[in-house]
Amino acid sequence: MTATDLEFSQHPSANPKSDQERTEILADPGFGNHFTDHTVVVDFTADTTGAGGWGNARLEAYGPIALDPAAAVLHYGQEIFEGMKAYRHEDGSVWTFRADQNAARLNRSAARLALPQLPENIFLESLRQLVTADQNWIPTREGESLYLRPFMIATEAFLGVRPAREVSFRVIASPAGNYFGGELAPVDIWVSRNYARAGRGGTGNAKCGGNYAASLAAQLEAEAQGCKQVLFLDQFNDNAVEELGGMNVFFVFKDGSLVTPALSGTILEGVTRSSVIQLGKDRGLTVTERKITLDEWRDGVASGDITEVFACGTAAVITPIGQLKDGSEVIGAPDSKAGPVTMSIREQLLGIQTGTSPDTHGWLTRLV
Ligand SMILES: *Cc1c(COP(=O)(O)O)cnc(C)c1O
Numbered sequence: 001m002t003a004t005d006l007e008f009s010q011h012p013s014a015n016p017k018s019d020q021e022r023t024e025i026l027a028d029p030g031f032g033n034h035f036t037d038h039t040v041v042v043d044f045t046a047d048t049t050g051a052g053g054w055g056n057a058r059l060e061a062y063g064p065i066a067l068d069p070a071a072a073v074l075h076y077g078q079e080i081f082e083g084m085k086a087y088r089h090e091d092g093s094v095w096t097f098r099a100d101q102n103a104a105r106l107n108r109s110a111a112r113l114a115l116p117q118l119p120e121n122i123f124l125e126s127l128r129q130l131v132t133a134d135q136n137w138i139p140t141r142e143g144e145s146l147y148l149r150p151f152m153i154a155t156e157a158f159l160g161v162r163p164a165r166e167v168s169f170r171v172i173a174s175p176a177g178n179y180f181g182g183e184l185a186p187v188d189i190w191v192s193r194n195y196a197r198a199g200r201g202g203t204g205n206a207k208c209g210g211n212y213a214a215s216l217a218a219q220l221e222a223e224a225q226g227c228k229q230v231l232f233l234d235q236f237n238d239n240a241v242e243e244l245g246g247m248n249v250f251f252v253f254k255d256g257s258l259v260t261p262a263l264s265g266t267i268l269e270g271v272t273r274s275s276v277i278q279l280g281k282d283r284g285l286t287v288t289e290r291k292i293t294l295d296e297w298r299d300g301v302a303s304g305d306i307t308e309v310f311a312c313g314t315a316a317v318i319t320p321i322g323q324l325k326d327g328s329e330v331i332g333a334p335d336s337k338a339g340p341v342t343m344s345i346r347e348q349l350l351g352i353q354t355g356t357s358p359d360t361h362g363w364l365t366r367l368v
Helices: 019-027 072-076 099-112 120-132 209-224 271-283 294-303 340-354
Strands: 038-046 050-061 080-082 084-088 095-099 145-154 168-174 187-191 229-234 240-244 248-253 258-262 287-290 308-314 315-324 327-329 364-366
Touching: 019 327, 038 120, 038 287, 080 099, 080 209, 084 120, 095 120, 095 340, 099 120, 099 145, 099 271, 120 145, 120 168, 187 240, 209 229, 229 271, 240 248, 240 294, 248 294, 248 340, 258 271, 271 287, 271 308, 271 315, 271 340, 294 308, 294 327, 308 340, 308 364, 315 340
Parallel strands: 187 229, 187 315, 258 287
Antiparallel strands: 038 050, 038 168, 080 145, 084 095, 084 145, 095 364, 145 168, 229 240, 248 258, 248 308, 308 315, 315 327
16 A cells, blocks of 8 residues: 555444434535534654655544644644535536645645645545545535535644644535525625735745634724625735635726736635636636736726626635725725626536536546
C-alpha cells in the first residue's frame, strides 16, 4: 500500500439520526446548521526532518474531536479548508464540481500554511467515502445540495512555533439550501474602510480560517449597517476592489463584457470565479481580469456603463449585489433586481452542476 493508495477502515455510526429527524432537517436545511452522520479522517505524521506520510484513513461517526489543549491549531491557527458541493442528479447518481481544482487549491493553501501536501486521490476518495455513507442526506430541491467541508488541522501538542508534525485531514458534510436564506434577492454590501482581510505577502490567497477570523469585525460592522456582506478594498492601491469576505466579484458592462478583479495575491482564487470566466468566454463575451477601483464602480453605475454586479462562490453560487454602502454614500438603486446576465450565468452553472445542462468542460466527477 503506497502513501497515495489508502484503504479506508469503516466505523459506521452506531447512532445515526432517525429517518424522521433527517426528513425534518432536509425539509428546511438552511446553510451550515446540520451535519450528516459520518466524517472521514486521515492522519499525517512526520519525523523531525519533516518527512512523513498519510495513514489511518477511516470513516467514522460524526462527533466531537479529541484534541490536546496544546494542539497547534488552537494556538497558531495552522488550518486550511475547502468548500464544495455534492449534487444528486435526476438518475440518482451523485456528482461534485471541479474537485481537482479544490484538491489543487487545498495543496496551494497547505504550502502557504506549512501543512503537508495531500495527494489528490486521497482527497477524492475521502469525498467518495463520506458521500457514499451519507447519501440519504443530499437534499434535491432546486438550489439545494450537500455542502462538503474538507479541512486540515495541526493536531500536534507543542507550544513552540514551527510547522506541526502531526496533522489531520477531515471531511464533514452539511445539507444546504440557499446561503442567504429565502428567495434569491440582491444582497447589500458594506465597504470596509477600517479593516482588511488580507495584506501583501499574507494569506489572502490561501483558504484558511485565519482570513475569516480577520473578516469578522468588518462583518459585524456591515450587519450593524443592515448589510449582509463586506467588500474589501486594497486601500494602498487606489481602493482597488478585492472581494467579499468569502466570495469573488464580477461586473457586467453595458457592452456585455465581464470584468473581475485580477488575482493580486490578496484575493482568493475561487473555483466559481474561474468557471464564470470560462462560461463567459464560451458565450463569446469579453472577460477581463484587471484592476477595478471603487471610483470606477461608482462612476460606472452612475453613467450606466456598469449594468450588473454579482458575487460568486460555491456556497452562494451567484448572488446579485444590490446596494453598496460606503459610509453614508450609497451606490446603486434601492429597488435593484437580479440582472439578466447574472441570472443566466447562474442558471447555466447550476444546470451543469445538477446535470440539466451539458458539462462541455468535463467539470463533474461522479462520487456515487
Ligand atoms: C472560498 C472563497 C471564495 C470562493 O471560492 P469558490 O471556490 O468559488 O467557492 C472566495 N473568496 C474567499 C475569501 C473564499 O474563502
